[in-house]
Amino acid sequence: MHELSIAMRVIDLAAGHLRAAGGGRVAAVRLRVGRLAGVVPDALRSALAMAARGTAFEAAAIEIDEVPVRIWCPACEREVDLPGLVPLACPACGTRSGDVRGGHDLELESLALVDEAEEAA
Amino acid sequence: MNGPRILEVRTKILKANDELARAMRREFERVGLLVVNLVSSPGTGKTSFLKETLVRLGGRGEACAAVVGDLETDNDARRLATSGVPVRQINTHGLCHLEADMVAKHLEGWDLGGLRYLFIENVGNLVCPTSWDLGESVRLALLSVTEGEDKPLKYPGLFNTADVAALTKLDLAAACEFDRDRARANIDAVRPGMRVFETSAKTGAGLDEWLAYLAERRAALTAG
Numbered sequence: 001m002h003e004l005s006i007a008m009r010v011i012d013l014a015a016g017h018l019r020a021a022g023g024g025r026v027a028a029v030r031l032r033v034g035r036l037a038g039v040v041p042d043a044l045r046s047a048l049a050m051a052a053r054g055t056a057f058e059a060a061a062i063e064i065d066e067v068p069v070r071i072w073c074p075a076c077e078r079e080v081d082l083p084g085l086v087p088l089a090c091p092a093c094g095t096r097s098g099d100v101r102g103g104h105d106l107e108l109e110s111l112a113l114v115d116e117a118e119e120a121a
Numbered sequence: 122m123n124g125p126r127i128l129e130v131r132t133k134i135l136k137a138n139d140e141l142a143r144a145m146r147r148e149f150e151r152v153g154l155l156v157v158n159l160v161s162s163p164g165t166g167k168t169s170f171l172k173e174t175l176v177r178l179g180g181r182g183e184a185c186a187a188v189v190g191d192l193e194t195d196n197d198a199r200r201l202a203t204s205g206v207p208v209r210q211i212n213t214h215g216l217c218h219l220e221a222d223m224v225a226k227h228l229e230g231w232d233l234g235g236l237r238y239l240f241i242e243n244v245g246n247l248v249c250p251t252s253w254d255l256g257e258s259v260r261l262a263l264l265s266v267t268e269g270e271d272k273p274l275k276y277p278g279l280f281n282t283a284d285v286a287a288l289t290k291l292d293l294a295a296a297c298e299f300d301r302d303r304a305r306a307n308i309d310a311v312r313p314g315m316r317v318f319e320t321s322a323k324t325g326a327g328l329d330e331w332l333a334y335l336a337e338r339r340a341a342l343t344a345g
């Protein structure tokens with residue numbers, strides 16, 4: 001279970017971006033998690049709820065975009081998304097390929113901010 | 122009133138670890154040090170495999186060292202130290218994987234330029250170490266015959282991020298009715314084309330081939 005240490009980094013990173021943006025109330029935090037990233041989205045969600053306690057992110061909604069595994073298919077000569085994790089083979093033509101182009105993603109994508117002054121108005 | 126303002130940040134969550142690991146890899150490669158990160162579940166035989174590797178490299182006069190990660194105890198470091206090479210233990214105190222800064226801290230005081238090979242034995246875990254770059258040039262995933270052939274399919278992330286794989290405890294293959302072709306096919310399904318060594322720390326099988334691979338990878342470092 002390394003989701004908690006990842007969640008703590010998410011909160012640190014997000015806090016830095018929030019400060020740089022001049023603060024505000026955070027309505028949502030959006031993440032991108034690749035299916036090969038070794039992170040379980042539900043576990044990350046629980047860990048984030050824990051890590052966010054007592055921070056500006058406590059009430060924020062957590063939105064996780066799961067990113068499929070993407071490989072380069074040498075036969076079709078294009079990048080293709082896989083429906084699952086294995087096998088690493090083109091779903092269209094069945095050609096095996098270890099050339100992974102996506103799915104390891106672990107990114108803080110965006111913060112949805114509500115300006116407090118505007119909210120009060 | 123407007124809706125929420127979307128602040129696009131697009132930041133890699135493990136950015137700090139990735140940046141440190143990249144800097145470490147540059148430094149290791151600059152001094153001609155081949156760094157290998159060993160990952161597997163607990164009980165695969167990482168320590169025995171590594172100990173036999175160290176003994177053989179030491180016997181050939183190749184300067185090498187190892188750091189070993191565990192939640193608690195220095196048992197593995199003591200086992201590895203019987204090989205005669207310098208070994209340091211990293212205790213993570215509950216953390217399920219090693220991170221680049223822990224490795225960096227435990228390398229302090231070692232003359233890296235005087236070493237040819239450095240091995241990092243990760244915490245035994247098939248999920249968590251996947252995301253953490255430790256600055257290695259080679260990531261080795263190990264799978265023992267006692268674990269069954271389908272581990273790579275159950276934990277594709279770990280095998281997918283590896284550069285090479287080793288089947289371990291081959292001396293027990295018959296007793297476990299281990300189907301090595303199926304194991305190799307499963308590894309190939311998650312990482313097509315990856316090289317697989319069939320080894321036994323007990324009999325020494327496959328270790329010469331593994332050492333030859335290491336020498337090849339190190340030669341490529343110093344040539345580049």
